[in-house]
Amino acid sequence: xADNGDEDSEYRIKxxxxxxxxxxxxxxxxxxQLGKKVIFEKQWxxxxxxxxQLYSTTFDIVSGGNLLPQKPKNADDASDAKxxxxxxxxxxxxxxxxxxxxxxxxxxxxxxxxxQEIIQQLIDNSSTFRDKTEYAxxxxxxxxxxxxxxxxxxxxxxxxxxxxxxxxxxxxxxxHLRYDTLAQxxxxxxxxxxxxxxxxxxxxxxxxxxxxxxxxxHGSVVQMYPGGGPVRAGMESFGxxxxxxxxxxxxxxxxxxxxxxGTLDTTGKHSSxxxxxxxxxxxxxxxxxxxxxAGEQQDGPEDPNMETVTAEEARVEKEKKEKExxxxxxxxxxxxxxxxxxxxxxxxxxxxxxxxSRFHPSSVVxxxxxxxxxxxxxxxxxQYKEAxxxxxTKLKEHGGTVNVRLTDTWLRHYQVLPNRTHPLLLMSGGGGxxxxxxxxxxxxxxxxxxxxxxxxAAKRQKLTDTEG
Amino acid sequence: MxxxxxxxxxxxxxxxxxxxxxxSTMPIKVQKGAQxxxxxxxxxxxxxxxxxxxxxxxxxxxxxxxxxxxxxPELWTVSLPHRxxxxxxxxxxxxxxxxxxxxGSVVCESGTGSGSLSHAILRTIAPTGHLHTVEFHQQRxxxxxxxxxxxxxxxxxxVRNQDVCKDGFGVTGVADAVxxxxxxxxxxxxxxxxxxKRQGGRVCSFSPCIEQVQKTCQALMDQGFEELSSVEVLxxxxxxxxxxxxxxxxxxxxxxxxxxxxxxxxxxxxxxALKTTTPPREIPGHTGYLTFxxxxxx
Numbered sequence: 001x002a003d004n005g006d007e008d009s010e011y012r013i014k015x016x017x018x019x020x021x022x023x024x025x026x027x028x029x030x031x032x033q034l035g036k037k038v039i040f041e042k043q044w045x046x047x048x049x050x051x052x053q054l055y056s057t058t059f060d061i062v063s064g065g066n067l068l069p070q071k072p073k074n075a076d077d078a079s080d081a082k083x084x085x086x087x088x089x090x091x092x093x094x095x096x097x098x099x100x101x102x103x104x105x106x107x108x109x110x111x112x113x114x115x116q117e118i119i120q121q122l123i124d125n126s127s128t129f130r131d132k133t134e135y136a137x138x139x140x141x142x143x144x145x146x147x148x149x150x151x152x153x154x155x156x157x158x159x160x161x162x163x164x165x166x167x168x169x170x171x172x173x174x175x176h177l178r179y180d181t182l183a184q185x186x187x188x189x190x191x192x193x194x195x196x197x198x199x200x201x202x203x204x205x206x207x208x209x210x211x212x213x214x215x216x217x218h219g220s221v222v223q224m225y226p227g228g229g230p231v232r233a234g235m236e237s238f239g240x241x242x243x244x245x246x247x248x249x250x251x252x253x254x255x256x257x258x259x260x261x262g263t264l265d266t267t268g269k270h271s272s273x274x275x276x277x278x279x280x281x282x283x284x285x286x287x288x289x290x291x292x293x294a295g296e297q298q299d300g301p302e303d304p305n306m307e308t309v310t311a312e313e314a315r316v317e318k319e320k321k322e323k324e325x326x327x328x329x330x331x332x333x334x335x336x337x338x339x340x341x342x343x344x345x346x347x348x349x350x351x352x353x354x355x356x357s358r359f360h361p362s363s364v365v366x367x368x369x370x371x372x373x374x375x376x377x378x379x380x381x382x383q384y385k386e387a388x389x390x391x392x393t394k395l396k397e398h399g400g401t402v403n404v405r406l407t408d409t410w411l412r413h414y415q416v417l418p419n420r421t422h423p424l425l426l427m428s429g430g431g432g433x434x435x436x437x438x439x440x441x442x443x444x445x446x447x448x449x450x451x452x453x454x455x456x457a458a459k460r461q462k463l464t465d466t467e468g
Numbered sequence: 469m470x471x472x473x474x475x476x477x478x479x480x481x482x483x484x485x486x487x488x489x490x491x492s493t494m495p496i497k498v499q500k501g502a503q504x505x506x507x508x509x510x511x512x513x514x515x516x517x518x519x520x521x522x523x524x525x526x527x528x529x530x531x532x533x534x535x536x537x538x539x540x541p542e543l544w545t546v547s548l549p550h551r552x553x554x555x556x557x558x559x560x561x562x563x564x565x566x567x568x569x570x571x572g573s574v575v576c577e578s579g580t581g582s583g584s585l586s587h588a589i590l591r592t593i594a595p596t597g598h599l600h601t602v603e604f605h606q607q608r609x610x611x612x613x614x615x616x617x618x619x620x621x622x623x624x625x626x627v628r629n630q631d632v633c634k635d636g637f638g639v640t641g642v643a644d645a646v647x648x649x650x651x652x653x654x655x656x657x658x659x660x661x662x663x664x665k666r667q668g669g670r671v672c673s674f675s676p677c678i679e680q681v682q683k684t685c686q687a688l689m690d691q692g693f694e695e696l697s698s699v700e701v702l703x704x705x706x707x708x709x710x711x712x713x714x715x716x717x718x719x720x721x722x723x724x725x726x727x728x729x730x731x732x733x734x735x736x737x738x739x740x741a742l743k744t745t746t747p748p749r750e751i752p753g754h755t756g757y758l759t760f761x762x763x764x765x766x
Binding site for chain 2: 056215217373418
């Protein structure tokens with residue numbers, strides 16, 4: 001079937017695209033730029049040749065770091081009936097069964113031999129290969145492939161891929177949030193198109209991006225952020241179309257109390273007075289050397305340079321004025337953005353709250369819960385169970401929530417091969433914990449000291465336990 | 469109200485979820501003049517529900533009270549009337565992310581069963597996606613189609629009453645993702661391949677037994693699927709408790725300084741209160757294995 005260029009255009013790699021490079025289980029997010037050398041798995045490569053190719057194409061890395069699309073694979077050669085042994089009773093692991101030395105292999109690599117060919121050489125030069133069982137041969141080939149195959153696959157980013165990438169490469173950046181835990185958060189939070197979701201995260205923007213992917217550009221997301229500015233690197237890696245960014249707002253948490261009290265001023269008269277002051281100070285510093293220059297020139301020979309000195313001064317003045325104009329425009333833009341975020345928040349009718357940060361969750365959720373409408377879900381992630389135990393207690397004391405549960409998930413991978421099916425490593429407990437629940441109307445709700453709603457009397461244990 | 473869009477006020481004809489307590493929810497079809505019995509008394513729809521905000525507390529006739537919540541696929545999953553064994557939120561969440569579902573996705577699913585996963589898929593793919601769901605049991609197919617209508621999501625879904633292993637999903641080359649939860653998924657793999665877009669897509673098969681998983685993986689490999697991955701996901705719930713642990717009485721301590729014993733060393737009431745979590749007595753240890761794969765471009 002001939003490829004219809006138009007039909008496939010959204011599946012083709014373009015310059016400027018955000019992509020993810022993959023080899024085996026290794027992922028790395030990158031942007032396609034021409035003529036730029038990038039490093040991936042200790043190799044320097046150019047991504048130029050990928051432009052115009054389809055996503056999910058696998059490329060061989062050839063000399064010079066260029067990429068060449070792989071030819072479609074024929075049936076694996078390893079499937080021919082090869083000589084094999086029955087068990088390993090006579091195989092001695094003395095480290096001498098491979099005749100090729102490291103230098104020999106390097107030479108082969110330099111000669112430009114492809115991964116598949118190097119592996120064949122290793123097999124031919126191994127004295128024990130034909131004594132291994134068929135399964136052991138398979139395992140050997142798989143292992144060598146992992147080591148010598150010089151390929152990279154270009155993938156379109158998605159929550160699944162980026163979450164696995166961050167968890168594998170830089171778990172510290174995402175508070176050790178495992179990808180299955182992230183999956184639970186998105187579903188428990190009922191994140192969907194058309195809703196208004198509040199996000200507070202210190203996971204490099206991965207959680208933010210995942211929420212935005214599930215909103216599809218519909219509805220709005222308000223990113224509450226600590227400190228100077230919102231972190232969005234992880235979100236940018238998703239490569240969302242421009243209009244998605246129109247749905248994204250940000251709000252600094254240092255203004256939360258003012259907003260809740262109704263005292264937040266977004267018109268720039270006095271809340272950004274402090275901003276303006278610090279800007280003025282910065283400007284003074286910058287203009288100092290300029291002023292000095294102008295001053296020096298003035299002290300120089302007078303008459304011949306009188307004209308130029310005045311022109312110089314005028315130019316400096318003009319630049320200063322334009323700088324001020326730009327600064328004012330920026331400040332104005334900032335104020336407008338703040339006002340837009342306030343407009344989203346002040347109705348206190350958000351549809352969902354997602355928290356995933358290194359900050360103590362109790363304080364975060366008690367501060368932000370008020371922005372949620374009644375009968376809406378909230379999900380809080382923490383690396384540490386104890387932090388969420390405290391959070392649970394605080395929420396129960398405060399009232400206004402139901403169905404509050406503290407959970408975590410276990411994820412177990414399996415190897416499924418004929419006669420070789422078994423679980424792989426168990427990722428136990430390393431994925432963090434979740435506290436989830438639903439808000440309810442707070443006007444007449446009593447704090448749930450009233451056990452009745454939470455636990456029918458018949459189920460109570462006859463110990464001295466009390467529900468915390 | 470709809471399962472794909474929030475609203476604020478309960479209206480006649482809505483489906484609402486009555487929350488009675490932890491692990492105790494009940495769906496309600498709101499109707500003028502109707503009444504619903506709960507263990508805390510009667511709820512009168514016209515006075516207690518219609519016109520009230522979702523999330524409100526409702527006092528029932530016996531004096532007890534409940535909360536009325538806006539439906540979500542997650543609340544539906546734990547309240548819906550079972551016609552078959554269903555998928556629970558833990559598996560559903562994993563499937564949603566691993567199949568890369570999002571607004572606009574086109575998904576094929578079989579068997580529909582009681583519609584637990586279907587509702588979650590619809591929520592995620594709305595407003596521009598579509599779900600083609602196949603159920604070979606006629607009554608179940610009809611019941612679930614009825615529910616989609618009541619839940620105001622029928623415009624996003626097509627229910628087909630046929631056997632996916634024989635007749636496929638009823639569409640070709642349109643799906644971004646295919647999900648199989650049937651007794652013999654290996655027989656449907658080739659139909660999954662046909663239903664998926666030419667440019668590629670994701671597939672998932674859910675099976676309780678490892679033999680089914682093995683057969684399915686073989687079929688996926690034979691059909692040229694790549695990136696096979698089989699996992700299982702288990703949920704652990706932690707019940708927050710304050711526990712009282714008595715302190716042992718080692719007898720009076722001769723080396724201790726004499727003086728008023730204000731430290732509770734009197735053996736009868738010495739204990740420490742500890743805030744901790746305990747697991748429930750029994751936890752679901754297995755639901756099924758999830759096998760994911762990618763169809764490359766053909």
